[in-house]
Amino acid sequence: MNLDRFAYGLRDPQSIPMIGECAHCHAGIFKGYEVIRYEGELFCDTHCLGEYLLEVVDYEEVIL
Template identity: 40%
Template sequence: MKKGGEKNMPSLDRFSQGFADPQEARVVGECLCCGGEVYEGEEVWETDEGYLHDEHNCIRGYIANFATEKVAG
């Protein structure tokens, strides 16, 4: 039995390093909507033309180029 009566507890060593430093992340592209850099490991939407940020209303702005917003009915 391990210390403190905790048996079969998973190791949390993988969390001891923390997240990668964003200043060291490699730029892998540019957002089609805002023109901002897209970094390796960042969550994005990918289209045939390129990447879109998952934040900053980039997806909405991109769709606005192809569709008209209105109230259905």
């Protein structure tokens, strides 16, 4: 058994099953990744969720 942590290299990304894709940027979401779920949709991070909401939700900009 080799105890050198660099002996085996990084895990092959193709061996990780893809679960879905980000609802905003369409990046792949893989099993074991931390993601955001909002109303049944998956987002890779809070930035993508924010951008998605700005596109989908009706809002108005006002000057106070």
